[in-house]
Every structure is written in C-alpha cells, then in structure tokens.
Amino acid sequence: MVMDQQQARTFEKISNLYDKARTSYPPQLINDIIAYSGIKQNGMILDVGCGTGQATFLFAQRDYNVVGLDAGQEMVTIAIGKCSSFPKVSFKVGTFEEIEFPDSSIDIIASGMAWHWINPEVAEKKTYEILRNGGTLALFWSHQQKEKSDFVKAVGNVLDKYGGIERGPAGSRVKQISDNLYERLKLNKLFTSVEMREYNENIEFSKERYLNLIISYGWVQILPENKKKDLTDDLQKLFKKYEEPLIIPYKYMLVLAKKS
DSSP states (O other), X not given: OOOOHHHHHHGGGGHHHHHXXXXXXXXXXXXXXXXXXXXXTTOEEEEETOTTTHHHHHHHHTTOEEEEEESOXXXXXXXXXXXXXXXXXXXXXXXXXXXXXXXXXXXXXXXXXXXXXXXXXXXXXXXXXXXXXXXXXXXXXXXXXXXXXXXXXXXXXXXXXXXXXXXXXXXXXXXXXXXHHHHHHHHOTTEEEEEEEEEEEEEEEOHHHHHHHHHTSHHXXXXXXXXXXXXXXXXXXXXXXXXXXXXXXXXXXXXXXXXX
16 A cells, blocks of 8 residues: 655655654564564664654664665754764665665664555565565554544544545554555565564643644645644644543554565
C-alpha cells in the first residue's frame, strides 16, 4: 500500500508544528530492534523518513552511527538541532529511492511512520542491496486505540466525516498498512525471520497539542480551507466535554525482518 505522495509533501510546510505535536516511540521498541539485529556498537543505522528526528534521536542516544534521511529540508534542519550533541549522527535530504548508499553498508534500515510512502518493490530491492548480510529491516507505526477511550472514539467519528473511514490519529489505517507489509515480507524470498511485535503506551496530551497532532496529518493539510476550519471547529466543540490532560492509549506495531 503506497500512500498519496501529495500528502507526503505537506509535512515540509508544517515542520515545527509536526515536531511539537508528533509522539516519539517506546524505549522497548527501540531496544527490541537493537537486540533483534545484533548490531555491533560501531554498526550503521539508516533512519528512512526520519522527519524531525524522533527515532534518530533514540538510536543516537544508544551511541550508534545513524544517518537520518528525509525529503524535507526543514524537517532535517530541526532533526539536526535535536541531535547536535551526537557526533555519530548525520543527515541527508532526499528520498530513499534517489539517495545512493554503497551495497552491503547498512546494519539496520529503520523507518517510523514513513515506509508506506515508498513504492514497496523499489524499497525492498534497494533494502536488500544496501543491507549487510543478515542486516535488519525495522518498520514501525502507531495508532490510537478507540476501543480503550471514549474520547478517541468520539474524535474518530468527527474525522471520519472529513477524511473518510479510519483516517488520522483516531483511526487504524496504519494497522492495516503494517499488517499488509508484514504479510508481504513473509512472502518475499529476499527476507527471512519476519516478526510482528506490538506495544501499548498511554500518552498525555493537552487539547492544543492533540488538535495540532490532527492538523499535522497529510490528509488534513490538503483539505480546502473551509473544510479544515469546519473540522477544527467541530473538534474544539468536542474537546469542551473533556478535561485535561487527555490520556490517549497508543498501540505501536513493529515489523522486523532480516536480509536472507
């Protein structure tokens, strides 16, 4: 499943909003990627679609060599600032399809909330070429769990009206994406030892941050201005029924595979 590229390009216009609103990833998810891969301390990690550096920062904290790759210059600029104290981190601006890496040069290719923007046939072939023997592909996504929160369920009903079923943070379309890629990798002879792991975490939001999170989604950014205003008004009316902080139950999905 490849998402609309027009939506992918919208993130560059709202880099600061994106950075403030988006969530990070559970430490256990990052630890599991490291443990599964068996990467040595001098190993190399490529973070594809690194955005403003949420996952890049977590790998950098563990003292690995990391290259963050993103198509948006402004996103990368924020990520550079975030990771400025880590000398083993560098960044490239461009797409995974166009930026060249030497064959067998990467120990882990990681991608958080971004792999679905890449053509899977191109992505998997190139991944196989640039991973070292036994190298790891680690893909991860998150979504909010409506079944555990009346608030998230109510937000989902509003978003369904403007973006279609299961869109945005209160939808589970990313669960469908992760499931599809998991099944695809299991059938791909280029990869082996394919696993799916899940993690749960409750995250506190202010109403302002939660609204910004929704506004930061690609499909919201390409709405006509009058529809975006109507969506914002509907959400703010809903928010009045709830107290801060908003406790949002998240589920994270991690798909792991090794180069055959």
